[in-house]
Amino acid sequence: MYLNCNCLTLFPWGKHFTTILLSLSLLSSSINADAQDTFLTHYEKNGFNKTPRFDETAEYSKMLADISPLVSYISIGTSPQGREIPMLILDKDGLKSPEEIRAKGRVVILAEASIHAGEPDGKDAGLMLIRDIAIGGKNRELLDNVSLLFIPIINVDGHEDFGSHYRINQNGPEEVGARFTSQKLNMNRDFIKADAPETRALLALYSKWMPELFIDIHVTNGADFQYVSTYGLDHCGFLAPSMLEWSKNIFEKQLKRGMASDGYPIFPYFEFNSYTNPGAGVLPDNFPPQYSNGYASANNRIGLLVENHIYKPYKERVTSAYNIIKNSMKILGENRSSLVKAVAKADEYISSESFRRDSLPLMFSHDRKISEEVDFLAWKEKTVTSDLTGAQWTFSDRTAPVTIKMPMFVSYKADLKIKLPEAYIIPQEQLETVALLDVHGILYKKLEKDTLFEVETYRFINPKWSQYPYEGRFTLAIDYTVQREKIDFRKGDIIVYTSQPKAKIIAHMLEPKSPTSLVSWGFYNNWARPSTEFWIRLNYMEVKGREMLAKDPVLKAEFENKKATDPAFAKDPNAILQFLMSKVRKNVEPNVNRYPVARLL
Numbered sequence: 001m002y003l004n005c006n007c008l009t010l011f012p013w014g015k016h017f018t019t020i021l022l023s024l025s026l027l028s029s030s031i032n033a034d035a036q037d038t039f040l041t042h043y044e045k046n047g048f049n050k051t052p053r054f055d056e057t058a059e060y061s062k063m064l065a066d067i068s069p070l071v072s073y074i075s076i077g078t079s080p081q082g083r084e085i086p087m088l089i090l091d092k093d094g095l096k097s098p099e100e101i102r103a104k105g106r107v108v109i110l111a112e113a114s115i116h117a118g119e120p121d122g123k124d125a126g127l128m129l130i131r132d133i134a135i136g137g138k139n140r141e142l143l144d145n146v147s148l149l150f151i152p153i154i155n156v157d158g159h160e161d162f163g164s165h166y167r168i169n170q171n172g173p174e175e176v177g178a179r180f181t182s183q184k185l186n187m188n189r190d191f192i193k194a195d196a197p198e199t200r201a202l203l204a205l206y207s208k209w210m211p212e213l214f215i216d217i218h219v220t221n222g223a224d225f226q227y228v229s230t231y232g233l234d235h236c237g238f239l240a241p242s243m244l245e246w247s248k249n250i251f252e253k254q255l256k257r258g259m260a261s262d263g264y265p266i267f268p269y270f271e272f273n274s275y276t277n278p279g280a281g282v283l284p285d286n287f288p289p290q291y292s293n294g295y296a297s298a299n300n301r302i303g304l305l306v307e308n309h310i311y312k313p314y315k316e317r318v319t320s321a322y323n324i325i326k327n328s329m330k331i332l333g334e335n336r337s338s339l340v341k342a343v344a345k346a347d348e349y350i351s352s353e354s355f356r357r358d359s360l361p362l363m364f365s366h367d368r369k370i371s372e373e374v375d376f377l378a379w380k381e382k383t384v385t386s387d388l389t390g391a392q393w394t395f396s397d398r399t400a401p402v403t404i405k406m407p408m409f410v411s412y413k414a415d416l417k418i419k420l421p422e423a424y425i426i427p428q429e430q431l432e433t434v435a436l437l438d439v440h441g442i443l444y445k446k447l448e449k450d451t452l453f454e455v456e457t458y459r460f461i462n463p464k465w466s467q468y469p470y471e472g473r474f475t476l477a478i479d480y481t482v483q484r485e486k487i488d489f490r491k492g493d494i495i496v497y498t499s500q501p502k503a504k505i506i507a508h509m510l511e512p513k514s515p516t517s518l519v520s521w522g523f524y525n526n527w528a529r530p531s532t533e534f535w536i537r538l539n540y541m542e543v544k545g546r547e548m549l550a551k552d553p554v555l556k557a558e559f560e561n562k563k564a565t566d567p568a569f570a571k572d573p574n575a576i577l578q579f580l581m582s583k584v585r586k587n588v589e590p591n592v593n594r595y596p597v598a599r600l601l
Helices: 017-027 033-037 055-065 098-103 120-135 198-208 241-261 294-296 314-334 334-352 352-355 429-440 503-510 538-551 552-567 575-588
Strands: 071-078 084-090 108-112 146-151 213-220 229-232 266-268 270-271 282-284 300-311 359-366 369-387 393-411 413-420 421-424 452-466 477-488 494-497 596-599
Touching: 055 071, 055 084, 055 266, 071 198, 084 120, 084 198, 098 108, 108 120, 108 198, 108 314, 108 334, 108 429, 120 146, 120 213, 120 314, 146 198, 146 314, 146 552, 198 429, 213 314, 213 552, 229 314, 241 266, 241 300, 241 314, 241 334, 241 359, 294 300, 294 503, 300 314, 334 352, 421 429, 421 503, 429 494, 429 503, 477 596, 538 552, 538 575
Parallel strands: 108 146, 108 213, 213 300, 229 266, 282 393
Antiparallel strands: 071 084, 084 146, 229 300, 270 282, 359 413, 369 393, 421 494, 421 596, 452 477, 452 596
């Protein structure tokens, strides 16, 4: 039961007094129905199957901040279409800076919703949870050791591409937004390359706050089962050891126990070991840092992916998301001391020389060596003759729940290992790369004078670009040679030491082997293949070639040997001219295929 917020106009001396009145009024049973409705969300007012538009969401969020001293409303950035990206800060003392909140000894949870705007479950869940705590007074003890940052809509432009034509197999709400931003970017593949302005705003916020837990709430389709929510956590080792242990032995166990107690058991987000034989087991997914939860792991923090199930009613999905955030706050609050120690230990280890002595895996894959038997809550299958097509139609019989014992594979092998250097050196003209260092909160220095360094370099060979763009970019698969070279770097060039907590993010950005590196995303295409334009025409080699052979006995010997051992070459005038042209190009552009980011060992 809630009081009409028009009381603010009657009591101008501040929202602290208003909150006292609200708390008293919540006990009254004589408030009229209109007043009770004031704090109901759009979702609650509309039969639990409609989600509010952007303006309604921002208005409700601002109202919570106006009424309660526990809630602050800020904008974290602006979208390409000019919309503010709203965020609510829920703190026991109404604090709204990381420095103030950390000084109180509290840990921070960042929860975001609508990164895929057709999946708005977290938006309606988070607004109700903040309302219930800040206005209704429920579970206030959750704020003793935890502050909550909540972004109801991160993909604000995609959210307003609204209609019933998206997510046509999704069981509510009636209308939703689009998966992509207004620039047709998928933000949950964008956490390293950060092409979207919305992503850059989110990453800047993340680096500023460094939340102990990052919750990203989605809706998934595919296999049908009883679970309303599945979840993704690091199980393989993207997390630093102390945080992996804390996540598995404290957070994951308690979250599963709490959700089961609430009537919403959860199960790891997975792939089937065999899609033709589901009983052959499941493989929990792991996520590199181009994804939200993988990005958190590479920052030595816990990333929780929530994947509600598309076939479940919207009310069930929202309620499950509500309970996941609430349980997460409870777990972090009750275990704050051990979590803070685990975070400090992780940051210290990742910054240390002992970490750099080992090889860093950039990816992990299932090796299927170790499994544990689990109870999987599924449905029986039913097969009928379709009255629509006449074909045999097999589907889940949701009136027939079944528990299947099956193996869950829990062991992984480390892939794509690299040895971290002491530092990376980035020429200052690599503007996109340098800008991303700032976006990710990576520390770096600028060379104070021109300096000759002996470094390890990569020289690209055999580039292969994708036939079609992926996430807005033609991706690049490439081989390279590794060598030591002496290179002159200029005053102002960037030196990025790996003795910092973000060492894994640095490696995933700058190591070409990483599948989410800037090289893979096509940032360095101009170094992967020499320019096709060259100012000397091929037929000029008739003149220049003779001159080169006359002046260079070594070249002349190589040329004569090639003619003698390769008859096809000797009979091909064009090949001869190309051979001589390649020597010219090599002299003119000796470093055209050298990756400009060097490794200081």
